Amino acid sequence: MRQQELEKAKEYKYGFTTDIESIKAPKGLNEKVIKFISKIKKEPKWMLDWRLKAFDRLKSLKEPNWQKPKYPKINYQDLYYYSAPKSAKDKPKSLDEVDPKLLETYAKLGIPLKEQEKLSGVAVDAVFDSVSVATTFKDKLTEKGIIFCPISEAIQKHPKLVKKYLGSVIPINDHYFATLNSAVFTDGSFVYIPEGVRCPMELSTYFRINASETGQFERTLIIADKGSYVSYLEGCTAPMRDENQLHAANVELVALDDAEIKYSTVQNWYPGDKDGKGGIYNFVTKRGACRGKNSKISWTQVETGSAITWKYPSCILQGDNSVGEFYSIAITNNHQKADTGTKMIHLGKNTKSKIISKGISAGYADNTYRGLVDINKKATNARNYTQCDSLLMGNKCGAHTVPYIKNKNCSSIVEHEATTSKINEEQLYYCNQRGLNQEEAVGLIVNGFCKEVLQQLPMEFAVEAQKLVGISLEGSVG
Amino acid sequence: MLEIKNLVASVNKKSILKGLNLTIKPGELHAIMGPNGSGKSTLANVLSGKDGYEVSGEINYKGENLKNISVDVRAQKGIFLAFQYPLEIPGVNTNIFLKTSLNSILKSKGENEIDTLAFLKLVKEKSSELGIDEKILSRQLNVGFSGGEKKKNEILQMKILDPTLAILDETDSGLDIDALKIVAKGVNSSRNNKKSFLVITHYQRLLEYIKPDFVHVLSDGKIIKTGCGELAEELEKTGYKKLN
Numbered sequence: 265m266r267q268q269e270l271e272k273a274k275e276y277k278y279g280f281t282t283d284i285e286s287i288k289a290p291k292g293l294n295e296k297v298i299k300f301i302s303k304i305k306k307e308p309k310w311m312l313d314w315r316l317k318a319f320d321r322l323k324s325l326k327e328p329n330w331q332k333p334k335y336p337k338i339n340y341q342d343l344y345y346y347s348a349p350k351s352a353k354d355k356p357k358s359l360d361e362v363d364p365k366l367l368e369t370y371a372k373l374g375i376p377l378k379e380q381e382k383l384s385g386v387a388v389d390a391v392f393d394s395v396s397v398a399t400t401f402k403d404k405l406t407e408k409g410i411i412f413c414p415i416s417e418a419i420q421k422h423p424k425l426v427k428k429y430l431g432s433v434i435p436i437n438d439h440y441f442a443t444l445n446s447a448v449f450t451d452g453s454f455v456y457i458p459e460g461v462r463c464p465m466e467l468s469t470y471f472r473i474n475a476s477e478t479g480q481f482e483r484t485l486i487i488a489d490k491g492s493y494v495s496y497l498e499g500c501t502a503p504m505r506d507e508n509q510l511h512a513a514n515v516e517l518v519a520l521d522d523a524e525i526k527y528s529t530v531q532n533w534y535p536g537d538k539d540g541k542g543g544i545y546n547f548v549t550k551r552g553a554c555r556g557k558n559s560k561i562s563w564t565q566v567e568t569g570s571a572i573t574w575k576y577p578s579c580i581l582q583g584d585n586s587v588g589e590f591y592s593i594a595i596t597n598n599h600q601k602a603d604t605g606t607k608m609i610h611l612g613k614n615t616k617s618k619i620i621s622k623g624i625s626a627g628y629a630d631n632t633y634r635g636l637v638d639i640n641k642k643a644t645n646a647r648n649y650t651q652c653d654s655l656l657m658g659n660k661c662g663a664h665t666v667p668y669i670k671n672k673n674c675s676s677i678v679e680h681e682a683t684t685s686k687i688n689e690e691q692l693y694y695c696n697q698r699g700l701n702q703e704e705a706v707g708l709i710v711n712g713f714c715k716e717v718l719q720q721l722p723m724e725f726a727v728e729a730q731k732l733v734g735i736s737l738e739g740s741v742g
Numbered sequence: 743m744l745e746i747k748n749l750v751a752s753v754n755k756k757s758i759l760k761g762l763n764l765t766i767k768p769g770e771l772h773a774i775m776g777p778n779g780s781g782k783s784t785l786a787n788v789l790s791g792k793d794g795y796e797v798s799g800e801i802n803y804k805g806e807n808l809k810n811i812s813v814d815v816r817a818q819k820g821i822f823l824a825f826q827y828p829l830e831i832p833g834v835n836t837n838i839f840l841k842t843s844l845n846s847i848l849k850s851k852g853e854n855e856i857d858t859l860a861f862l863k864l865v866k867e868k869s870s871e872l873g874i875d876e877k878i879l880s881r882q883l884n885v886g887f888s889g890g891e892k893k894k895n896e897i898l899q900m901k902i903l904d905p906t907l908a909i910l911d912e913t914d915s916g917l918d919i920d921a922l923k924i925v926a927k928g929v930n931s932s933r934n935n936k937k938s939f940l941v942i943t944h945y946q947r948l949l950e951y952i953k954p955d956f957v958h959v960l961s962d963g964k965i966i967k968t969g970c971g972e973l974a975e976e977l978e979k980t981g982y983k984k985l986n
Binding site (some may be wrong): 690693701709713 | 812817828829831840
């Protein structure tokens with residue numbers, strides 16, 4: 265390999281593509297393409313109608329423009345809205361039937377499905393270019409009545425549940441990107457945990473963007489019925505590409521009485537090169553409804569990738585005594601930009617929310633925490649605690665904290681703490697003196713800074729995330 | 743082991759070390775004493791390779807000129823500095839810090855990394871040898887440690903990382919007699935004919951427990967007097983002023 269190539273490969277460890285032939289819908293956003301997607305997914309008519317309704321609504325919507333990171337205008341007619349690995353036409357019944365090239369890709373990513381099945385006890389619903397190709401541990405879950413499958417399958421097999429809950433948290437007339445997703449979403453995960461069931465394993469999906477110029481529009485719907493519990497992991501890596509790739513996923517969570525959903529994300533998509541060329545636009549809508557009393561939704565996110573990260577995983581605390589949590593690490597390096605945070609909407613009585621946000625900015629990057637704590641008139645004794653810490657590395661990056669607080673109930677208590685600090689040279693020196701090089705030292709100190717969030721992650725993710733924190737900041741000091 | 747020739751160091755154009763000469767042979771323990779502001783800590787920092795100093799002159803360590811060698815590489819080559827004010831690093835577990843540190847040093851020597859079990863065994867052994875409660879190692883690095891705990895932690899780190907040249911920068915300052923004995927024990931139990939020590943101190947007290955081969959008096963950036971253990975006792979009686 266030439267020196268240059270070697271260096272490029274080092275820059276983004278997961279930057280490779282597999283040459284699986286793809287089926288593609290023609291470029292462009294129109295009814296024809298939506299019908300094509302619906303047809304290829306063998307969807308019932310109600311689903312197609314739903315998509316078309318969203319598309320109709322989309323025509324009257326404009327892209328939002330209030331966010332801090334600006335991006336060049338996206339030509340929506342110049343994107344592909346559907347592409348699938350060829351082998352997915354005949355869905356594999358087991359891992360043995362999965363395209364070996366695909367398995368190889370997972371191996372490179374450090375996700376050997378076969379071993380994972382045996383070793384880690386994690387059921388994986390692997391999404392590769394919009395179509396789910398492998399689902400494991402299904403039997404074990406079926407035993408408990410848990411449904412964990414691609415949402416395209418759920419639309420066919422569990423239409424009642426999908427009809428009832430799809431769009432119930434993020435309505436089809438929501439904002440631009442969410443509505444776009446409703447019109448053209450391709451696949452994603454569907455989870456249903458029946459009443460009183462504690463999901464025996466962490467459910468996990470690895471998303472991956474591959475085919476060039478393909479916008480990815482995943483749709484995930486998780487329903488935790490009364491008294492149930494589920495922990496869901498989402499992790500992403502993406503191949504190196506020069507064109508900007510749009511990712512506008514929708515994730516909806518519904519927790520009924522006494523149910524708990526823990527949703528963890530490690531996001532490591534291609535961030536663009538050192539000069540800010542390329543990289544993923546990660547414009548995601550994630551929203552959870554604590555619909556029942558005593559329900560709980562906890563979001564944990566580690567955002568290290570993407571050229572632009574723009575997302576606010578939120579909780580609508582409808583049920584009395586419900587709890588919303590948001591733990592976030594957002595790392596931006598080079599020319600990356602992030603505008604992320606959460607919305608905690610307190611509607612029920614005695615609702616509680618907790619926000620812990622850790623933003624780390626290096627190079628020329630810009631990192632904004634933007635959050636809303638909204639306490640409704642009826643939310644008696646609501647309680648919020650927010651802590652936003654920013655860490656700056658170097659003097660060309662930026663960190664911003666934009667907390668919005670709306671309090672309409674005088675019995676509530678809202679607390680907000682924020683700090684901004686620079687990485688401490690003396691700490692680095694201390695670590696160096698113990699034999700750690702600059703990168704190891706930075707990794708260690710930043711991991712310490714993020715500890716409160718990292719310890720929220722399930723074991724399966726924690727180790728990977730800690731490594732990622734270090735890798736993401738390589739070359740940012742000295 | 744260590745040969746310092748005409749070492750000059752300044753910070754922001756203010757010169758602190760003004761032509762310091764010192765030779766330490768393998769197996770020797772040298773003590774440096776001196777009044778406040780004489781340049782003791784600067785000497786320790788410059789030897790470790792800390793940024794921010796304008797340095798001229800020569801520092802040879804094991805026959806190699808340390809010029810242009812970074813802090814971490816010097817540490818990997820066996821230079822250890824026990825800090826006067828150990829840094830707090832929130833969120834970082836002391837054990838994990840120390841294991842990462844040890845592995846970096848082992849890796850640089852081309853040796854195999856130590857696994858967690860072997861590491862914990864090593865920690866247990868060294869901490870009980872020194873009479874240090876190993877519980878401090880499961881806490882966040884130096885966070886909320888008392889002054890004494892921080893210093894003891896430095897000595898425990900020294901024992902575990904097993905350096906060839908250990909520099910102690912006023913490790914004895916602010917310690918009670920029990921902690922002082924622990925520090926002394928850490929040093930004395932490490933002494934052999936291959937390792938060298940440079941112990942920087944204000945007081946003769948520590949030298950009752952650690953017997954130096956040489957005592958140097960540092961004043962205004964230069965060594966103005968060198969003697970054996972008795973020099974320290976003499977200083978304790980007469981103070982530094984008489985020497986000037």
